[in-house]
Amino acid sequence: QGGREANQVSDDYRYQDGNYEGYAPNDSYYRGGGEPANEEDAQSDVTEGHDEDDEVYEGEYQGIPHPDDIKEKQKKQAPAVDDEYRDRADLMAERMEDEEQLAHQYENIIEECGHGRFQWTLFFVLGLALMADGVEVFVVGFVLPSAEKDMCLSSSNKGMLGLIVYLGMMVGAVMLGGLADKLGRKKCLIISLAINAAFAFLSSFVQGYGFFLFCRLISGLGIGGSLPIVFAYFSEFLSREKRGEHLSWLCMFWMIGGIFASAMAWSIIPHYGWGFSMGTKYHFHSWRVFVLVCSLPCIASLVALKFMPESPRFLLEMGKHDEAWMILKQVHDTNMRAKGEPERVFTVSYIKTPKQVDEFIEIQSSTGTWYQRWLVRITTTFKQVWDNVLYCLTAQYRMNTLMLAVVWFTMALSYYGLIVWFPDMIRYLQEEAYESRVKVFDEEEVSHFTFNFTLENQIHRNGEYRNDKFIGMKFKEVRFEDSLFEECYFEDVTSSETFFENCTIISTVFYNTDLYKHKFINCRLINSTFLKEKEGCHLDFEEDNDFLIYLVSFLGSLSVLPGNIISALLMDKIGRIKMIGGSMLISAVCCFFLFFGNSESAMIGWQCLFCGASIAAWNALDVITVELYPTDKRATAFGILNGLCKFGAILGNSIFASFVGITKVVPILLASSALVGGGLLALRLPETREQVLM
Numbered sequence: 001q002g003g004r005e006a007n008q009v010s011d012d013y014r015y016q017d018g019n020y021e022g023y024a025p026n027d028s029y030y031r032g033g034g035e036p037a038n039e040e041d042a043q044s045d046v047t048e049g050h051d052e053d054d055e056v057y058e059g060e061y062q063g064i065p066h067p068d069d070i071k072e073k074q075k076k077q078a079p080a081v082d083d084e085y086r087d088r089a090d091l092m093a094e095r096m097e098d099e100e101q102l103a104h105q106y107e108n109i110i111e112e113c114g115h116g117r118f119q120w121t122l123f124f125v126l127g128l129a130l131m132a133d134g135v136e137v138f139v140v141g142f143v144l145p146s147a148e149k150d151m152c153l154s155s156s157n158k159g160m161l162g163l164i165v166y167l168g169m170m171v172g173a174v175m176l177g178g179l180a181d182k183l184g185r186k187k188c189l190i191i192s193l194a195i196n197a198a199f200a201f202l203s204s205f206v207q208g209y210g211f212f213l214f215c216r217l218i219s220g221l222g223i224g225g226s227l228p229i230v231f232a233y234f235s236e237f238l239s240r241e242k243r244g245e246h247l248s249w250l251c252m253f254w255m256i257g258g259i260f261a262s263a264m265a266w267s268i269i270p271h272y273g274w275g276f277s278m279g280t281k282y283h284f285h286s287w288r289v290f291v292l293v294c295s296l297p298c299i300a301s302l303v304a305l306k307f308m309p310e311s312p313r314f315l316l317e318m319g320k321h322d323e324a325w326m327i328l329k330q331v332h333d334t335n336m337r338a339k340g341e342p343e344r345v346f347t348v349s350y351i352k353t354p355k356q357v358d359e360f361i362e363i364q365s366s367t368g369t370w371y372q373r374w375l376v377r378i379t380t381t382f383k384q385v386w387d388n389v390l391y392c393l394t395a396q397y398r399m400n401t402l403m404l405a406v407v408w409f410t411m412a413l414s415y416y417g418l419i420v421w422f423p424d425m426i427r428y429l430q431e432e433a434y435e436s437r438v439k440v441f442d443e444e445e446v447s448h449f450t451f452n453f454t455l456e457n458q459i460h461r462n463g464e465y466r467n468d469k470f471i472g473m474k475f476k477e478v479r480f481e482d483s484l485f486e487e488c489y490f491e492d493v494t495s496s497e498t499f500f501e502n503c504t505i506i507s508t509v510f511y512n513t514d515l516y517k518h519k520f521i522n523c524r525l526i527n528s529t530f531l532k533e534k535e536g537c538h539l540d541f542e543e544d545n546d547f548l549i550y551l552v553s554f555l556g557s558l559s560v561l562p563g564n565i566i567s568a569l570l571m572d573k574i575g576r577i578k579m580i581g582g583s584m585l586i587s588a589v590c591c592f593f594l595f596f597g598n599s600e601s602a603m604i605g606w607q608c609l610f611c612g613a614s615i616a617a618w619n620a621l622d623v624i625t626v627e628l629y630p631t632d633k634r635a636t637a638f639g640i641l642n643g644l645c646k647f648g649a650i651l652g653n654s655i656f657a658s659f660v661g662i663t664k665v666v667p668i669l670l671a672s673s674a675l676v677g678g679g680l681l682a683l684r685l686p687e688t689r690e691q692v693l694m
Contacts, residue, residue: 100694101352102352102354103692103693103694105351105352106313106316106351106692106693107239107240107692107693109328109348109351110237110239112332112346112347112348113328113335113346114332114335114336114339115238115242115246115335116334116335116336116338117334117335117337117338118237118330118331118334118335119237119238119242119246119331119335121308122234122237122308123234123250124304125304125305125308126230126233126234126250126301127250127252127253127256128297128298128300128301128304129189129193129226129297129298129301129305130226130227130250130251130253130254130257131253131254131257131260131297131301132196132223132226132257132295132297132301133223133224133226133227134253134255134257134258134260134261134557135258135260135261135297135298136165136169136196136200136220136223136257137257137258138257138258138261138262138265138553139165139200139261139290139291140161140162140164140165140216141162141420141423142261142262142265142269142290142549142550142553143287143290144158144161145549146269146286146287147161147212147287157209159654159657160213161209161212161213161216162653163650163653163654164213164217164220165216165217165219165220166220166416166649166650166653167217167220167646168216168218168219168220168221168222168224169220169221169224169227169642169643170643170644170646170647170650171221171224171643172192172195172220172221172222172223172224172225173224173227173638173639173642173643173645173646174389174639174643175221175225175639176188176191176192176221176224176225176226176228176229176639177228177229177635177636177638177639177640177642177643178385178386178388178636178639179191179385180225180228180229180232180635180636180639181314181385181388181632181634181635181636182381182385182388183381184310184315185229185232185310185314185635186233186305186308186309186310186311187310188225188229188635189226189229189230189233189305190302190305191222191225192222192223192226192229193222193226193298193302193305194222195222195225196219196220196222196223196226196295196298197222197295197299198222199215199218199219200215200219200291200294200295200298201292202215203216203219203291204288204289204291204292204295205288223298224642224643224646227638227642228638228639228642229635230250231247231250231626231638232311232626232634232638233311234246234247235247235626235627235634235693236311236312236313236314236631236693237311237331240690240691240692240693241572243572243623243626243627243693244571244623244689245568245571246568247571247619247622247626248567248568248571248619248620248623249564249568251615251618251619251622252561252564252568255557255558255560255561255564257297258553258554258556258557259557260294261294261553262550262551262557264290264293264294265290265550265553266550266551266554268286268287268289268290268293269286269287269290269550309330310323310327312325312327312328314631315327316354317631317632319354321350321351324351325351328346328348328351329346332344332346333346385636388632388633388636389636389640391633391636392629392633392636392637392640397628397637400628400686401637401640401641403681403682403684403685404621404624404625404628404685405640405641405644406677406678406681407580407584407621407681407682407685408621408641408642408644408645408648409644409647409648409678410584410648410674410675410677410678411584411614411617411618411621411645411648411675411678412644412645412646412647412648412649413648413649413651413652413670413671413674414587414591414614414670414671414672414674414675415614415618415649415652416648416649416653417649417651417652417653417655417656417667417670417671418591418607418610418652418656418667418671419607419611420652420653420656420657421656421657421659421667422556422603422604423552423553424656425603425660425664426549426552426600426603427549428660428661429599429603430600434457434477435457438458438459438477439457439458439459440458440459440461441458441459441460441461441463442462442463443461444460444463444464445463445464446463446464446465446466446468447464447466447468448466448467448468449468449469450468450469450471451468451469451470451473452471452473453473454473454475454476455473455474455475455478456475456476456477456478457476457478458479459478459479459481460478460479460480461481461482462481462483463484464483464486465483465484465488466484466486466487467486467487467488468485468489469488469489470488470489470490470493471489471490471491471492471493472491472493473492473493474493474494474495474496475493475494475496475498476495476496476498477496477497477498478495478497478498479498479500479501480499480500480501480503481502481503482502482503483500483503483504484503484504484506485503485504485505485506486506486507486508487507487508488505488508488509489509490509490510490511490513490515491511491512491513492511492512492513493510493512493513493514493515494514494534495513495514495519498515498519499520499521500520500521500523501521501522501523502521502522502523503524504524504526505520505523505524505526505528506526506527507526507527507528508528508529509528509529509531510528510530510531510533511531511532512531512532512533512534513530513533514533514534516533551604552604552607555604555607555608556611557611558608559607559608559609559611559612560611560612560615561612562612563583563612563613563614563615564615564616564619567583567615567616567619567620571619571620571623575687575689576620576623576624576627576685576687576688576689577620577682577685577686577687578683579617579620580616580617580620580621580624580679580682580685581680581682581683582616582679583613583614583616583617583620583679584614584617584676584678584679584682585675585676585679585680586613587610587614587617587675588671588672588675588676589672590606590609590610590613591610591668591671591672591675592672593606593609594606594664595664595668617682623688625637625638625641626638627688627691627693628685628686628688629694630694631694655667655670656670656671
């Protein structure tokens with residue numbers, strides 16, 4: 001019996017060595033290898049005549065492998081042809097095992113390549129892209145006071161223009177972040193920046209409100225997609241010991257973008273005469289020049305990115321071993337030459353490549369029409385992106401994803417809500433001071449007088465104006481109440497926040513003015529004529545508080561510099577979790593001091609303190625989001641969370657702005673409670689500073 005077992009093992013082994021690959025041949029011949037009589041006939045002459053123990057020993061001695069060795073050889077010989085018959089869970093388990101081996105090998109390779117000229121070059125190229133994102137957040141807020149003059153924007157239109165950029169960023173982050181895990185970091189970042197640059201450039205020339213709104217929406221979609229790609233891209237060229245620090249340094253470019261936007265707005269927008277006009281319909285004023293200048297960082301990054309390689313880690317995930325090896329060799333050689341060691345040889349010859357599980361559909365050029373082929377490719381790609389989105393909610397990552405989502409959302413709700421609330425509160429304080437200086441004129445009687453100067457911040461009650469002329473003048477914040485205008489003449493008059501209430505207007509001519517009929521509230525117009533009304537908005541009042549708003553944004557952006565430096569130096573020492581929790585809790589404490597901000601200088605001071613304290617949490621969130629997810633899901637997860645962040649920004653802007661001038665209690669309590677809740681929840685996240693990039 002022992003001899004028969006030993007010879008059966010030997011036959012099985014030879015059967016597999018014959019390249020039958022472990023399954024019965026499909027050649028229509030009957031084989032009865034399982035019958036007992038045939039087993040006896042197949043006894044080996046080598047073991048015949050020996051006892052049971054000798055037979056087993058002799059069989060092993062003559063080359064019959066151990067059963068464990070057989071299984072190992074079967075595993076090695078199992079070809080890719082069998083993958084379609086294997087359970088997907090088995091394939092995924094094998095891929096995860098490969099990815100774990102690749103993660104540790106890749107970490108060693110990056111350490112061998114060193115950190116030098118290549119990483120610093122990529123740092124500045126991606127920094128320009130991040131700078132463009134920072135600029136985009138501030139552009140609309142800076143141009144609104146001037147754009148409303150050119151486009152006659154109502155309050156609701158101004159609010160929509162402020163929110164539309166965040167809406168575009170939200171969609172772009174999810175969509176382009178997901179595509180970056182399928183099409184590549186570099187390719188999707190180029191698409192993202194190209195969309196932003198093209199529509200930002202175009203928005204500076206369009207005249208209508210609708211077209212401008214559309215251009216800013218698509219521009220926001222482009223730049224929103226760049227943020228998750230930038231961090232995923234750069235992290236894959238960094239070793240574990242450098243990752244936290246250098247990703248934090250990269251975040252400084254967002255601050256530089258805010259400073260750049262504030263400085264350009266301060267130096268360009270107030271010069272309202274800069275620009276040109278083509279007839280009466282087309283006007284290109286200074287704020288449009290500012291929008292044009294703000295697209296420069298994006299264009300510069302787009303050009304420089306053409307000279308950068310794709311992420312080798314992404315290529316390895318896609319099974320492109322040779323391309324990845326060449327790029328890693330390029331990184332190694334660039335850094336070694338910069339260090340003065342060009343003779344150092346790149347010692348890596350083979351890199352582990354994970355098993356490819358995704359089903360790729362190759363369509364022949366003769367199949368269907370061109371748009372049908374493209375439709376299949378696009379549908380397949382977006383299905384793979386959607387599968388990645390669902391993967392972030394599987395049991396392995398569900399809890400981390402949900403906790404990160406809450407932290408991102410609470411941080412965005414508080415931060416973006418307050419950075420809009422601060423300027424609005426400063427404007428409100430300025431308006432209160434402005435209204436306190438209003439001049440009131442009662443029962444004045446003026447006749448046969450020519451007004452050719454500016455009237456500002458005045459109230460005229462129960463006045464009588466007979467045979468007066470108002471020529472080439474401006475009204476700003478002027479109200480006429482219960483007054484009489486008889487046989488007066490208005491010509492070439494522009495106005496802002498000017499109204500006539502309960503007035504009687506007799507035999508008066510309005511020629512080339514913007515005193516439209518809606519500005520006459522409960523008035524009696526008797527034999528009065530409106531001729532050649534002004535079209536569009538023609539205001540050129542210098543807003544003194546615009547300078548202060550630029551200064552506030554400039555100081556707010558500059559105040560995050562200390563926080564950036566501290567977070568970069570301590571990120572790898574105290575860890576990501578403590579950085580997020582500590583920063584959010586300190587920011588919550590700063591919010592309570594806003595109760596004492598009753599002046600412009602106090603509000604500016606507390607804004608700077610809040611921005612400086614909160615920036616460390618933003619940096620740590622960026623780092624931990626990159627490190628918690630595997631390479632083929634990294635940009636997708638970052639895009640989802642960043643899209644949720646922009647949704648929080650939209651809610652924060654809407655909620656906080658609605659309480660300006662009503663109460664400070666609700667915004668302050670909402671912001672501080674959100675920061676406390678998010679900070680405490682962040683402490684339950686896993687620490688990632690010691691793990692390799694999966």
